[in-house]
Amino acid sequence: MEMETWKLLLIVTTAIYYVGQVHIVSGLECYVCSNQTGNTEKCLNTIKTCEPGEDACGTEIRWGSQPYFSQGALKQYYVSKRCMTKQQCQQRRKRYMQYCTHIWYEDWWCYECCVGDRCNYFVISGSTQQRIDKLTIFGNLFLISTLSILLSLH
Helix, strand or coil: CHHHHHHHHHHHHHHHHHHHCHHHHCCCEEECEEEECCCCCHHHHCEEECCCCCCEEEEEEEEECCCCCCCCCCCEEEEEEEEECHHHHHHHHHHHHHHCCCCCCCCEEEEEEECCCCCCCCCCCCCCCCCCCHHHHHHHHHHHHHHHHHHHCC
16 A cells, blocks of 8 residues: 555656646747837737747836937837847846936936746836746646655555
C-alpha cells in the first residue's frame, strides 16, 4: 500500500509541475501602441501576442513637444508600448534612465519593463511590479491538499 501512495504522489507532483509550465508554451501578451497622447484608448485596448523569444513588455513614456522636442513648445505625454526581449528592454531602460527627470518644464522620457501577460496596462514610471502566477498558486494548494489526504490515510 505504501508503494502505491508514493507512485500516486509522484504522478500528482509531475502533473502539477507540467501544469505550472503551461504559461511558457503560450505567447506573452502585451498592450501595444505608438506615440499616443496618454495612456488611453489604443494603449489600453490593443493587445498583441508577442513573437517567440519576446519575453517582456516595454513601456516608454515621454513628456515634450512633437515632432521635435524643443524648449518653450506645448508639452504633453506620449506613450508607446511593445513586446520585446528582457535584454532589449533593460538596455532601453538603462539608456533612458538619465533622462527620466519628470521635470515639467523640460523634455524627458522614461522606460519601464515588466514580465507577465498584459503587465504593461498601467504606466507607472519608476516602479517595479512583481507578479505571482495564479496557476502556480493553485497547483501548490492542490499539492498540499493531496499530501494532507495521503498522509491522513496512514
